[in-house]
Structures are given as C-alpha cells and as structure tokens.
Amino acid sequence: xxxxxxxxxxxxxxxxxxxxxxxxxxxxxxxxxxxxxxxxxxxxxxxxxxxxxxxxxxxxxxxxxxxxxxxxxxxxxxxxxxxxxxxxxxxxxxxxxxxxxxxxxxxxxxxxxxxx
Amino acid sequence: xxxxxxxxxxxxxxxxxxxxxxxxxxxxxxxxxxxxxxxxxxxxxxxxxxxxxxxxxxxxxxxxxxxxxxxxxxxxxxxxxxxxxxxxxxxxxxxxxxxxxxxxxxxxxxx
Numbered sequence: 130x131x132x133x134x135x136x137x138x139x140x141x142x143x144x145x146x147x148x149x150x151x152x153x154x155x156x157x158x159x160x161x162x163x164x165x166x167x168x169x170x171x172x173x174x175x176x177x178x179x180x181x182x183x184x185x186x187x188x189x190x191x192x193x194x195x196x197x198x199x200x201x202x203x204x205x206x207x208x209x210x211x212x213x214x215x216x217x218x219x220x221x222x223x224x225x226x227x228x229x230x231x232x233x234x235x236x237x238x239x240x241x242x243x244x245x
Numbered sequence: 246x247x248x249x250x251x252x253x254x255x256x257x258x259x260x261x262x263x264x265x266x267x268x269x270x271x272x273x274x275x276x277x278x279x280x281x282x283x284x285x286x287x288x289x290x291x292x293x294x295x296x297x298x299x300x301x302x303x304x305x306x307x308x309x310x311x312x313x314x315x316x317x318x319x320x321x322x323x324x325x326x327x328x329x330x331x332x333x334x335x336x337x338x339x340x341x342x343x344x345x346x347x348x349x350x351x352x353x354x355x356x
Contacts, residue, residue, distance in 0.1 A: 131288045171249070172334070172346040185343055219289070228343055231277040233291035 132156040135220050135237035142210065143245050150205040150240050152220030160226040161203040162234065163195060164219040172219065178203060179226040210244045217241050247271055251335050251347035258325050259355055265321045266350040268335030272316035279344060280309055280320055281334040289334060292320075325354045 133154045142148050154161065163175040177185035178197040192214075194206040203220055219239045223232040250269040258264050270278065277296050283289040293302045298313040306323045322329055332349040 131290065133288065169348070171348045172336075174343045177343065187343065227277070228338065228341055231294050231296050233279065233294050234281075234289075234344075235291070236281075236288040238286075238288045 131235045131237065133220060133222055133235050133237035135218075135240050137240060138238065139241045139243075141243045141245065142207070144210060144212070146210075147206070147208040149207065150218055150220075150242075152203040152205075152237055154201055154203075154220075154222040154235070154237075156222060156224075156235060158222040158224050158235070159200055160223045160232075161197060161200070162221040162223075163203065163205055164221060165216050166219065166239075167213075167216040175205075177226065177228065184226060185228070207242075210242075212244050215242055215244045247339070247342075247345050249335055249337055249345050249347035251333075251350050253350060254348070255351040255353070257353045257355065260326060262325050262354075263321065263323045264325055264352065265319050266333055266352075268318045268320070268337075268347060270316050270318075270335075270337040270345075271339075272314060274339040275313040275316075276338050276340045276342075278311055278313075278318050279334075279336040280318070281336070282331045283334055283349070284331040292333075320350075322352070325352070327354045327356050330354045 160179045176195045196204040217239045220237040221234040223234045280292040281289040295311040300311045308321045332351045334349045336344040336346040
C-alpha cells in the first residue's frame with residue numbers, strides 16, 4: 130500500500146464514451162502526476178499538478194482532460210478516445226514537484242484502459 | 246530528444262546470485278536519478294533518488310551508484326531472492342524538467 134489509490138483498476142470503453150479515472154493520495158503531498166505506459170514503451174509523463182495548479186502538459190491531446198480539485202484528488206477525464214490510447218494509466222504523488230526537488234514519487238496501482 | 250537507456254532488457258538468475266543493471270542518461274545539466282522497483286500487479290516503488298556524483302546508496306541487499314559526469318548509474322542486488330523478481334526502472338531529470346524513464350530491466354529469480 131503506497132498511499133495512492135486509483136479507480137477503476139480496469140476500464141473498457143468505446144470511442145464515443147466519456148469516462149473518468151480517479152486518483153487519491155493520503156500522504157499529504159503537494160504534487161500529483163498522470164503517467165501513461167503503452168505496450169513496450171517507457172512510462173511517459175502526461176500532466177503535473179502542484180498545489181492544484183497544472184504546471185506541465187506534455188503535449189497531451191485534448192481528448193484527455195485533467196482536473197485537480199484539491200491537493201489530494203486528481204482526475205483524468207476521457208472522451209472520444211482512440212484504440213491507440215489503450216494503455217496503463219498511473220497516478221503518482223510527491224511531497225513537492227520533482228521538477229525542482231529530489232523527492233521520490235509514490236505511485237498508484239494504475240488503471241488498465243482498453244478502447245474498443 | 247533526451248533518452249534513458251537501461252540494460253539488459255531482461256535477465257534470469259538463480260537464487261543466491263548477485264547481479265547488476267545499468268542505466269545510461271545524458272550527462273549535461275543533470276539534476277536527479279531515480280530507481281524504482283515494479284512488481285507485477287503492484288505499484289512502482291521508489292528505491293533511491295540520487296543527486297550527487299559518486300554517490301552510493303544502499304537498502305538491504307540492493308545498492309546503487311551514480312556517475313553524473315559520464316552519465317550512468319548501476320543497480321546491484323546481492324544474493325538475489327525470488328522476491329526480488331520485478332522490473333527495475335530508472336528515471337532522470339535535468340534541472341526544471343520532468344522525469345524521463347527508461348524501459349526497465351526485468352529480473353527473474355529462480356529458487
């Protein structure tokens with residue numbers, strides 16, 4: 130148990146569906162992250178939030194829409210996805226933004242997304 | 246484009262063997278190097294965060310070294326156990342940039 134939870138753990142959706150991924154951290158951290166891992170590729174950063182403010186958007190298509198209502202919760206809203214968006218989506222948190230601090234990240238277990 | 250290379254991609258050892266993996270990264274503007282262990286069906290778990298050239302960190306049977314001038318880090322596991330079976334991820338960042346991950350080294354330890 131890392132203190133970072135993600136729901137759902139598995140999600141199958143059609144290309145016209147709208148769904149949301151949820152992440153919650155119980156560690157009192159200030160920074161939260163969304164990562165994507167596609168098959169045979171490294172973990173790829175999508176978004177960074179620091180004190181609820183988005184600080185990084187790694188050229189992610191607009192069909193992925195993040196939301197951070199407070200420092201403990203992070204959502205990833207999905208709409209009109211493509212089959213190539215099928216991947217494992219991991220949430221992480223750290224005490225402070227690792228872009229400027231050498232903090233370790235704590236990861237959730239991920240959501241396995243399949244887009245049909 | 247910044248790239249992190251990990252080698253080998255995978256390896257299989259017997260219980261009790263010692264092993265090591267390599268992580269290579271660009272040496273310019275180095276800020277930090279992270280090692281994570283990722284067991285199947287679990288969350289990646291931080292092992293080490295290293296920032297100083299020549300630094301060596303240890304956690305139980307696992308240790309890591311860092312050479313920022315030549316751009317590499319080694320992860321060592323002494324006396325491998327079946328519970329060490331996992332994918333070991335390396336990630337680095339330059340000052341003011343996000344972490345860039347390697348593809349990982351997958352270790353399998355047989356009893």
